[in-house]
Amino acid sequence: xxxxxxxxxxxxxxxxxxxxxxxxxxxxxxxxxxxxxxxxxxxxxxxxxxxxxxxxxxxxxxxxxxxxxxxxxxxxxxxxxxxxxxxxxxxxxxxxxxxxxxxxxxxxxxxxxxxxxxxxxxxxxxxxxxxxxxxxxxxxxxxxxxxxxxxxxxxxxxxxxxxxxxxxxxxxxxxxxxxxxxxxxxxxxxxxxxxxxxxxxxxxxxxxxxxxxxxxxxxxxxxxxxxxxxxxxxxxxxxxxxxxxxxxxxxxxxxxxxxxxxxxxxxxxxxxxxxxxxxxxxxxxxxxxxxxxxxxxxxxxxxx
Amino acid sequence: xxxxxxxxxxxxxxxxxxxxxxxxxxxxxxxxxxxxxxxxxxxxxxxxxxxxxxxxxxxxxxxxxxxxxxxxxxxxxxxxxxxxxxxxxxxxxxxxxxxxxxxxxxxxxxxxxxxxxxxxxxxxxxxxxxxxxxxxxxxxxxxxxxx
Numbered sequence: 001x002x003x004x005x006x007x008x009x010x011x012x013x014x015x016x017x018x019x020x021x022x023x024x025x026x027x028x029x030x031x032x033x034x035x036x037x038x039x040x041x042x043x044x045x046x047x048x049x050x051x052x053x054x055x056x057x058x059x060x061x062x063x064x065x066x067x068x069x070x071x072x073x074x075x076x077x078x079x080x081x082x083x084x085x086x087x088x089x090x091x092x093x094x095x096x097x098x099x100x101x102x103x104x105x106x107x108x109x110x111x112x113x114x115x116x117x118x119x120x121x122x123x124x125x126x127x128x129x130x131x132x133x134x135x136x137x138x139x140x141x142x143x144x145x146x147x148x149x150x151x152x153x154x155x156x157x158x159x160x161x162x163x164x165x166x167x168x169x170x171x172x173x174x175x176x177x178x179x180x181x182x183x184x185x186x187x188x189x190x191x192x193x194x195x196x197x198x199x200x201x202x203x204x205x206x207x208x209x210x211x212x213x214x215x216x217x218x219x220x221x222x223x224x225x226x227x228x229x230x231x232x233x234x235x236x237x238x239x240x241x242x243x244x245x246x247x248x249x250x251x252x253x254x255x256x257x258x259x260x261x262x263x264x265x266x267x268x269x270x271x272x273x274x275x276x277x278x279x280x281x282x283x284x285x286x287x288x289x290x291x292x293x294x295x296x297x298x299x300x301x302x303x304x
Numbered sequence: 305x306x307x308x309x310x311x312x313x314x315x316x317x318x319x320x321x322x323x324x325x326x327x328x329x330x331x332x333x334x335x336x337x338x339x340x341x342x343x344x345x346x347x348x349x350x351x352x353x354x355x356x357x358x359x360x361x362x363x364x365x366x367x368x369x370x371x372x373x374x375x376x377x378x379x380x381x382x383x384x385x386x387x388x389x390x391x392x393x394x395x396x397x398x399x400x401x402x403x404x405x406x407x408x409x410x411x412x413x414x415x416x417x418x419x420x421x422x423x424x425x426x427x428x429x430x431x432x433x434x435x436x437x438x439x440x441x442x443x444x445x446x447x448x449x450x451x
Contacts, residue, residue: 040373077441083418084373107340131340133348142351150355150370151438155323156336158344159352170347171340 008185008195012234015267016286025288030189032069033060033292034086035094035117037152039124041085050080062260065124066094084151089117091261091292092186092285096230097121099257099299102175104129109173111164111217112180114141116148122177123154135160135167165212172222178229180210186232186294189287197235210242218251221302226255229298234284236270239296243282244275252300254278262289266298305332305358308365313412314380325357332358334371367410369421369434376412376419383412384423384430391415395442398432 006023013019036046043064050057056070067086069075075088097118102108104126113119113134122132134149134157136142142161149157162168164180183197183206196202214229221227231238243266246252254276257263266282268275282298305325309315324337335341335354344350357371376383384404386394394400394413404411408426410433412419420442421434432439 079420079442082438082441083420105339107344128336129338131336131338131344133344146352147437149352150368153355153370153374155334155354155374156338157354158335158341158348158350160348161351162349168348171343 008188008198009234015236015270016234017264018288021288022286025286025291026189028189028287028291030090030287030292032072032075033089033091033094034067034069034075035089035121035124036065036067036086037084037120037124038065039128039153040083046085049085053080055080060091063091063094063098066091082151084153087117087120087148087152089121092290092295093117093232093293094121095259095261095285095295096177096179096228096297097125099259099297100175100177100226100228102126102130102132106174107131107133107171109133109135109167109171109176109217109220111135111167111176111178111213113159114138114145116145118177118179119145119157120148120152120154123152123156126156128154128156130156132157133160133171133173134158135162135164137161137163165209165216167216167220169220171220172225173220174222174225176217176221176225176227178213178217178227180213180229180231181206182210182231182233182238183235184232185234186285186287186296189293195233197233203235203237207237207242210238211245214242214246215251218246218300218302223302224304225302227252227300227302229300231296232293233296234286234294236267236273239284239298240267240270240275240279240282241273243298243300244279246300247276247278250303252302254281255299255301256281257283257297257299259283261285264289266296305365308358309367309371309375312367312410313376313382315375315378319375319378326353328353330360331356332360332365364409366433367422369438372412372422373419376414377417379412382406382409383414384425386413386415386420394430394432395439398439400430401428402430403428404430 060066114136119134185195264284266279285295334357413423
């Protein structure tokens with residue numbers, strides 16, 4: 001990694017605890033995590049099979065379907081991958097669906113679904129007993145999503161291709177996941193691409209899109225329904241500021257997040273901007289706290 | 305169409321209980337028949353539903369590898385169990401020349417009880433019908449055994 005690029009993150013030195021530790025974590029490649037697909041194989045059988053086949057597999061305390069895979073050079077290939085026994089997914093990327101906590105027989109929308117790790121995880125959590133609408137406007141990314149659906153055997157997913165900010169409002173969804181396009185600062189670790197936040201035009205376009213997506217999602221959420229808004233970036237403009245807007249308008253309330261993984265609370269101010277005090281209930285995941293991608297997650301409920 | 309799996313592979317009919325079949329072009333899709341499904345079809349423009357089950361060809365239907373990986377465990381006939389040697393040959397060449405006790409036509413390919421996907425058997429030759437990208441991935445095993 002061209003570590004000189006970490007100047008992108010200097011503006012966060014007052015909000016990220018142990019900032020030097022954070023920078024050091026960016027110099028390290030993230031470990032590979034996988035999710036066993038319990039729609040196709042029992043966890044115990046999976047562990048036995050993978051060990052028999054020579055994989056260096058370690059369970060993750062706190063998420064029983066997650067494993068760290070050591071010495072995996074191309075984890076997205078191989079017989080077991082092709083059979084749909086597992087999906088490669090960052091540890092923190094597993095959190096949004098876990099927090100959304102969908103139940104059987106619910107109708108769920110993943111508004112920005114591709115490439116599909118979180119969507120197929122939702123299907124796994126309800127064991128295909130419910131309806132998941134996986135939406136994404138980008139056709140090339142839908143092709144990847146479709147390939148994961150086929151491989152993982154998720155029969156509960158319908159795919160749509162609307163612009164998320166104009167998603168039809170004819171179905172009152174009980175749960176919605178909004179994981180919008182973001183500047184991806186959280187994926188900037190060893191070998192990573194520079195984040196989009198270095199481009200002011202892209203940054204401005206993203207924050208506008210994120211706002212419109214979250215507003216639309218809340219509009220089509222059933223009253224009393226819950227929503228998770230997540231990004232893999234640190235920028236408060238893409239996180240707390242977006243959530244603060246809907247909270248300030250009374251369109252949503254923030255629910256607490258309970259996960260057995262170290263994290264920091266969301267911010268209540270950034271620069272001149274002051275956010276609703278409940279923003280502390282949102283969660284920031286940094287790579288020196290949880291050795292994976294950086295993430296921001298807010299758990300919201302639409303008032304009845 | 306549900307009868308196809310019963311007739312060809314002996315897969316019990318109740319396997320598809322609580323499932324719905326939908327035809328789009330030359331593909332039959334399998335989707336969980338759940339609450340809200342009809343409303344979704346009425347209200348949304350659906351690009352794809354569940355997983356592909358069968359491809360309809362001129363004179364026959366072909367089961368998809370996705371479907372066989374899901375339901376092939378329950379097959380009682382027209383399934384070929386590959387041993388390690390046959391699997392190696394198969395992964396390398398995509399074809400095994402050997403006589404198997406199955407009827408000519410599409411068969412289920414298994415290895416150590418795990419369903420790999422669809423094969424085509426006839427005249428003492430077994431050919432892979434597994435999609436090329438999946439096949440290419442399968443050949444890349446097991447990459448993680450290196451220190």
